[in-house]
Amino acid sequence: MAKLDSAKSFEAEKEHAGKTEPKLNGTLLSVMLVGGFIILSWIGVYALYLSR
Amino acid sequence: METTLINRKDAKLSLAHIYVGFIAVLLGGIAGLLQTFVRSGAITLPAGIGYYQLLTAHGVLLALVFTTYFIIGFLYSGISKTTGTLAEGPRKLGWAGYYVMTTGTVITTIMILTNDASVLYTFYAPLQASPWFYIGLALVVIGSWISGAGMFRQYRNWKKANPGQLSPLFSFMAVMTMLLWLIATLGVAATVVLQLIPWSFGWVDTINVLLSRTLFWYFGHPLVYFWLLPAYICWYVIIPKIIGGKIFSDSLARLSFVLFLLFSIPVGFHHQLLESGVSHTWKFIQVTLTFMVIVPSLMTAFSLFATFELSGRQKGARGLFGWVKKLPWKDARFFAPFMGMLIFIPAGAGGIINASNQLNQVIHNTLWVTGHFHLTVATSVALTFFGIAYWLIPHLTGRTLTKKINLLANIQTIIWVVGMAMMSGAMHTVGLLGAPRRTAYTTYGDYPDALGWIPYEVAMAVGGSFLFIGILVLIYIVVHLSFFAPKGVEAYPIGEVADQAERTPAILENWKLWIGVCVALILFAYTIPIMEIIENAPPGSPGFRLW
Amino acid sequence: MHMHKYEKIWLIFGGITLIVFLSVIGVSAFAMGHHPPSDMTTIDPEKVKETAPFDDPGLKKIGDNEYEAVMVAQAFMFGEPLEVPKGATVHFKVTSADVVHGFSIPGTNVNMMITPGHINTITHTFDEAGEFLIICNEYCGVGHQAMSGRIEVN
Ligand code: HEM
Ligand SMILES: [Cu+2]
Ligand SMILES: [Cu+2]
Numbered sequence: 001m002a003k004l005d006s007a008k009s010f011e012a013e014k015e016h017a018g019k020t021e022p023k024l025n026g027t028l029l030s031v032m033l034v035g036g037f038i039i040l041s042w043i044g045v046y047a048l049y050l051s052r
Numbered sequence: 053m054e055t056t057l058i059n060r061k062d063a064k065l066s067l068a069h070i071y072v073g074f075i076a077v078l079l080g081g082i083a084g085l086l087q088t089f090v091r092s093g094a095i096t097l098p099a100g101i102g103y104y105q106l107l108t109a110h111g112v113l114l115a116l117v118f119t120t121y122f123i124i125g126f127l128y129s130g131i132s133k134t135t136g137t138l139a140e141g142p143r144k145l146g147w148a149g150y151y152v153m154t155t156g157t158v159i160t161t162i163m164i165l166t167n168d169a170s171v172l173y174t175f176y177a178p179l180q181a182s183p184w185f186y187i188g189l190a191l192v193v194i195g196s197w198i199s200g201a202g203m204f205r206q207y208r209n210w211k212k213a214n215p216g217q218l219s220p221l222f223s224f225m226a227v228m229t230m231l232l233w234l235i236a237t238l239g240v241a242a243t244v245v246l247q248l249i250p251w252s253f254g255w256v257d258t259i260n261v262l263l264s265r266t267l268f269w270y271f272g273h274p275l276v277y278f279w280l281l282p283a284y285i286c287w288y289v290i291i292p293k294i295i296g297g298k299i300f301s302d303s304l305a306r307l308s309f310v311l312f313l314l315f316s317i318p319v320g321f322h323h324q325l326l327e328s329g330v331s332h333t334w335k336f337i338q339v340t341l342t343f344m345v346i347v348p349s350l351m352t353a354f355s356l357f358a359t360f361e362l363s364g365r366q367k368g369a370r371g372l373f374g375w376v377k378k379l380p381w382k383d384a385r386f387f388a389p390f391m392g393m394l395i396f397i398p399a400g401a402g403g404i405i406n407a408s409n410q411l412n413q414v415i416h417n418t419l420w421v422t423g424h425f426h427l428t429v430a431t432s433v434a435l436t437f438f439g440i441a442y443w444l445i446p447h448l449t450g451r452t453l454t455k456k457i458n459l460l461a462n463i464q465t466i467i468w469v470v471g472m473a474m475m476s477g478a479m480h481t482v483g484l485l486g487a488p489r490r491t492a493y494t495t496y497g498d499y500p501d502a503l504g505w506i507p508y509e510v511a512m513a514v515g516g517s518f519l520f521i522g523i524l525v526l527i528y529i530v531v532h533l534s535f536f537a538p539k540g541v542e543a544y545p546i547g548e549v550a551d552q553a554e555r556t557p558a559i560l561e562n563w564k565l566w567i568g569v570c571v572a573l574i575l576f577a578y579t580i581p582i583m584e585i586i587e588n589a590p591p592g593s594p595g596f597r598l599w
Numbered sequence: 600m601h602m603h604k605y606e607k608i609w610l611i612f613g614g615i616t617l618i619v620f621l622s623v624i625g626v627s628a629f630a631m632g633h634h635p636p637s638d639m640t641t642i643d644p645e646k647v648k649e650t651a652p653f654d655d656p657g658l659k660k661i662g663d664n665e666y667e668a669v670m671v672a673q674a675f676m677f678g679e680p681l682e683v684p685k686g687a688t689v690h691f692k693v694t695s696a697d698v699v700h701g702f703s704i705p706g707t708n709v710n711m712m713i714t715p716g717h718i719n720t721i722t723h724t725f726d727e728a729g730e731f732l733i734i735c736n737e738y739c740g741v742g743h744q745a746m747s748g749r750i751e752v753n
Contacts, residue, residue, distance in 0.1 A: 031353050410634065
């Protein structure tokens with residue numbers, strides 16, 4: 001559960017989050033692959049539309 | 053915490069819903085199997101059953117009955133889990149809703165069985181079913197509103213008892229789902245109660261067809277988000293716990309649900325792109341709004357991968373994809389929903405194509421569309437619901453998911469994915485070739501192109517057979533978990549938020565604000581086109597019974 | 600609200616992709632006229648056979664290898680087969696005399712809904728010779744799977 005404590009701990013959290021962003025290289029590559037798949041399928045059907 | 057069972061009375065309410073849902077899956081699955089056999093020319097239906105009668109039953113049982121019952125059962129259980137035992141009022145509303153919905157379902161089913169309603173689950177006028185078919189559907193919707201009111205009340209009680217506190221994520225998402233449903237169903241309720249029922253009783257002679265279709269599709273698109281959001285609840289809240297990780301970000305999860313509420317309703321014209329009477333401009337405006345609703349799904353994709361990667365790295369995974377190996381592949385509670393997520397990638401890509409204005413001409417009303425929603429609702433959503441059932445049913449019945457049943461559930465998932473890849477893959481391909489959906493066996497007088505579709509229809513039947521076996525395995529598991537599995541305590545997995553995630557802004561829970569923006573967007577997208585539809589209306593249509 | 604740097608990259612990338620998709624279809628529709636069919640003309644659905652031009656359906660030559668094909672969709676037929684020369688541009692003008700029908704020619708972009716009370720129009724140029732099939736792709740009743748028409752291009 002997210003905390004609604006004091007503003008102080010909020011600031012601390014923010015700093016913490018800002019300094020040590022977790023390592024998510026695999027995530028970025030994965031979503032980019034998803035994006036690539038979407039773009040390729042879209043272009044495929046668009047090409048079909050143009051060719052008909 | 054998750055080792056305590058939810059209140060037994062609440063469990064009973066949830067179970068009653070879930071059982072009806074799975075009975076619908078079994079009956080609908082039988083219809084689906086027969087459809088694939090008819091379409092490929094392998095059989096003709098006995099005893100005067102019509103293909104379209106069967107298809108009406110399949111659509112109503114699976115798309116409307118299974119989904120709605122399972123969703124309400126699941127959401128009630130999670131609300132009881134996260135906000136505490138249901139108060140008397142909300143529980144009574146839950147049961148009232150259940151009985152009203154079930155009355156409606158029975159009436160509707162009888163009308164389909166007596167062949168008085170072979171109008172398919174979208175019941176487009178001016179095909180005219182028996183008035184009782186529409187009355188049954190209206191009762192299902194009204195019942196679901198009563199259930200929704202119960203959830204809203206439970207949530208309000210919790211807010212009152214915990215002033216200034218952020219609500220549990222599950223309950224927030226459940227309320228958002230039911231709110232979306234409430235606003236969306238106003239459209240279908242309007243056409244059913246104000247147009248279809250008076251017209252089918254003969255109180256009025258004719259109906260405004262385009263208005264009825266527009267009101268239907270005002271509801272039809274958010275309907276698919278009503279199916280999807282509970283699956284997203286599982287992905288956001290339940291899965292992190294099962295894989296031993298944390299919820300990536302509470303605020304981003306809530307933000308994505310807010311965006312779904314805002315942008316999933318003012319977009320219905322993307323189902324009417326090829327019809328007369330709606331101007332190019334308004335179609336394109338709604339296409340643009342449709343693209344906005346893709347954004348929260350992009351956010352979800354990131355959050356899910358991030359949850360997996362973070363938990364994997366915490367367990368010592370290294371490299372770009374080391375975390376993949378740390379996922380609990382053998383745990384059916386994870387594996388089934390995970391395959392659902394994976395299938396959502398091609399499903400979502402297909403959806404973007406469908407909504408792309410004139411690209412819709414390539415696929416509209418072809419089997420591509422049927423292939424598309426068997427990926428979205430019949431795989432992404434269905435597999436996630438199955439995955440939920442594997443722990444939820446034993447949790448509710450006070451039994452446990454044994455190793456053996458867990459293995460069987462994994463086999464079920466594989467059968468489903470393989471069968472669906474075949475059936476949906478064939479549907480997508482033959483759809484691009486132009487084969488129409490909702491069409492019984494035909495070769496159009498041995499027209500060569502249509503003959504060329506038959507092999508794909510055979511592939512659909514093979515895939516459909518896998519799927520049907522999958523349904524039998526599923527039903528065996530459900531029955532076993534309900535009545536025969538060993539007694540014990542099955543956990544209700546509710547995830548916790550990652551330490552580094554920051555505080556959730558209170559604005560995300562400002563319901564007045566979001567309902568206001570939602571209504572404003574709907575008024576923007578629909579006021580002018582609906583005024584035009586009414587002002588320029590042609591003389592109405594009488595009813596037809598062409599089956 | 601804090602967002603991971605990579606998530607920002609992803610959402611910007613996704614957002615730009617969606618804007619590009621929208622621009623491509625928007626320009627193609629509004630600047631080049633490739634709109635999906637959206638005719639605004641209405642008709643009395645119970646008087647289709649008495650209303651011009653549907654009182655006299657069929658093919659009419661309106662220009663140099665350019666034709667108008669006036670058709671009435673009704674359970675479960677589209678009317679007489681059509682015959683046009685290769686390279687002909689055909690403007691289909693269709694309405695329904697009963698329920699909702701579909702109108703599609705597999706292998707082409709011809710695909711539209713025919714709702715009673717409304718007229719719908721779409722244009723296609725037949726660059727190749729051969730026999731084309733018109734099919735109804737919206738459920739319209741027990742004979743829906745038989746509802747088709749032919750276009751001979753030679
Ligand atoms: C045994 C598993 C299944 C098989 C074999 C199957 C097969 C089919 C077939 C062949 C069609 C119709 C094709 C046509 O347009 O003529 C169809 C339509 C449909 N299916 Fe399934 N399906 C299965 C499971 C599901 C599930 C689990 C859902 C939803 C949760 C679902 C939802 C639908 C819907 C909404 C339609 C459209 C009905 C309509 O067009 O009116 N199906 N299915
Ligand atoms: Cu939609
Ligand atoms: Cu038809």
